[in-house]
Every structure is written in C-alpha cells, then in structure tokens.
Amino acid sequence: MGSNSYAFLKKLKNHKKFETFETVVAKVMAFLMRFSFYTTRWTVIGEEIPESYHKKGVPFIVCLWHDRLMLAPCVWKWKKPLHVLASHHSDGRLIAKIVKNFSMPPVYGSTGKGFWAVKKIIQLIKAKEYVAIIPDGPRGPRHKLAPGAVTISKFTKVDILPFSFCVKRYFRFDSWDKFLWAWPFNRGVMVWGAPIVSAKLKNMSEKEAMEYVESEINAASRKALEVLSNV
Numbered sequence: 001m002g003s004n005s006y007a008f009l010k011k012l013k014n015h016k017k018f019e020t021f022e023t024v025v026a027k028v029m030a031f032l033m034r035f036s037f038y039t040t041r042w043t044v045i046g047e048e049i050p051e052s053y054h055k056k057g058v059p060f061i062v063c064l065w066h067d068r069l070m071l072a073p074c075v076w077k078w079k080k081p082l083h084v085l086a087s088h089h090s091d092g093r094l095i096a097k098i099v100k101n102f103s104m105p106p107v108y109g110s111t112g113k114g115f116w117a118v119k120k121i122i123q124l125i126k127a128k129e130y131v132a133i134i135p136d137g138p139r140g141p142r143h144k145l146a147p148g149a150v151t152i153s154k155f156t157k158v159d160i161l162p163f164s165f166c167v168k169r170y171f172r173f174d175s176w177d178k179f180l181w182a183w184p185f186n187r188g189v190m191v192w193g194a195p196i197v198s199a200k201l202k203n204m205s206e207k208e209a210m211e212y213v214e215s216e217i218n219a220a221s222r223k224a225l226e227v228l229s230n231v
Contacts, residue, residue: 026097030073033098037074039184040167043231045223046192050161054078059125060195062132063149063217064163066177067142069095069134071165073102075190082130083107085117087138107131118152125156135213140176143218150209153198160201160213162193164220166228189228193220 053060062082064072076082086096086106096106107124109117121131133152135145153160167188173179182188193216201209 022094022097026094027101029094029098030101033070033074036182036184036186037071040182040186040188043189043227044192045189045227046194047190049192049195050078053159053161054080057128059128059130059158061125061149061153061158061160062130062163063135063160063196063213064132065143065217065221066134066137066140067179068164068221070180071182071188072132072163073099073104075163075165076102076104078130080130081105082132083121083124084132085109085121085134089138092138104132118148121152122156125152125158135217136177142177143214145210145214145217147206147210150201150206150213153196154202154209157198159198160196160216162196162213162217162220163191164193164217164224165190166221166224168228187228187231189224189231191220191224191227193217193223 050060050062073084082104084095084099084104084106086092086099086108088108092108096108099106107117107120109120121133124131133149135149136143149160152158165188167180167182167186169183169186171181171183173181196213196216201212204212
C-alpha cells in the first residue's frame with residue numbers, strides 16, 4: 001500500500017462520517033454481546049469476591065486479557081460504574097465506544113506511555129471508583145503484562161482482581177490476541193480469581209510482581225476451562 005493510500009485512510013479515520021460509522025458499529029457490537037451473554041447458561045465462580053469489596057466500599061482494579069473482552073462488560077452488575085482504560089489506537093477507540101453502551105466511562109491513554117492516563121486512574125481510585133485495565137492491550141504481546149497495573153496497585157494500595165471466562169462454542173479471530181467471539185445459546189463459565197493483594201506486590205520486584213499477576217489471570221482462565229469441561 002502506497003503513501004497516498006495511508007494518507008487517505010488516516011484522513012478517513014479522522015472524518016466525522018467515520019466516527020459515526022464507528023458509533024453504529026459499537027451499538028451493533030454491544031447488542032450482539034448482550035445477545036450472546038444473556039442466551040448463555042453461566043456458571044459463575046468467585047462473584048462473592050467483588051461483591052465483598054462493593055459492600056465495604058473498597059475500590060479495586062479488574063485485570064483481564066484482551067482476547068476475553070467480548071463478554072466482560074456484560075458481567076458488571078453493580079450500580080457504581082467501572083472505568084475502562086482504552087488506548088487512542090483505533091481498536092481502543094472502538095472499545096471505548098462499545099463500553100459506553102454499558103455505562104462504563106472510558107479513560108483514554110496507556111499505562112505504559114500515557115502519564116495522563118495513569119494520573120487519571122489514580123485519581124479515580126482515590127475517589128473510591130472501580131477501574132478495569134487490559135494489561136496486554138492494545139497491541140500485545142498476547143497474555144504478557146505491561147507494568148502499569150502493578151505500578152498503580154502498589155502506589156494506590158488497591159488490590160487487583162483477575163477475571164476470565166470460557167465458553168463451549170466460540171470463534172477465534174486471526175488477530176494478534178486471538179480474540180474470542182462467543183456464540184449465542186452457549187454454555188459458559190466466568191471466574192473471578194483470588195484477590196492479588198497490593199501489600200504482597202509491594203514486597204516483590206517489578207518482574208516478580210508482573211509474573212505473579214500474569215500467572216493469576218492465566219489461572220482464572222484455566223479454572224474456567226476446567227469447570228467448563230465438567231458441566
């Protein structure tokens with residue numbers, strides 16, 4: 001593709017009509033997500049964990065992998081909103097528009113490069129708000145943690161709650177994250193993992209803490225798959 005083509009695509013993405021198109025796509029996606037979620041029979045594990053934080057009015061950071069984004073917004077059942085970190089990348093902008101349909105305010109930026117995003121998230125947590133970070137987004141590597149979530153957890157002394165889900169029938173996109181698209185009329189398992197306590201992370205090096213958080217998110221996925229194979 002030549003430079004003229006790239007210039008055209010860049011111009012198109014900045015055009016108001018393209019923004020309208022993205023908004024329409026986001027609404028359609030939100031509908032399909034809800035349709036898949038509410039026509040699926042779910043087994044939910046660990047829901048008492050976020051529930052206990054809510055009852056105490058204690059904030060937390062939700063962490064899940066990018067390929068498990070499809071049905072995650074449907075899981076949030078609490079009145080207080082979940083603020084979702086979304087990058088300025090085209091994928092991030094679409095995610096932001098989608099989560100708005102679930103009354104989830106997006107926070108634009110990156111915990112790896114965007115100081116403003118980190119500052120905003122810290123402000124939200126100090127105000128006892130809930131935040132979701134996709135730590136391998138927006139472009140991977142797949143299932144590899146960027147340092148932002150750990151840094152924020154240590155600084156704010158707020159715990160991280162890993163989340164994942166698995167379903168019987170799905171389609172995997174040929175994308176960097178192997179995005180999982182869950183079909184409707186399905187059978188699935190959602191898992192809230194054990195809290196990753198901030199105080200424990202503080203006693204670890206950055207590398208140890210990142211590996212630990214990675215392993216706990218992966219453990220939630222493995223648990224969901226294990227339970228799903230027996231239901």
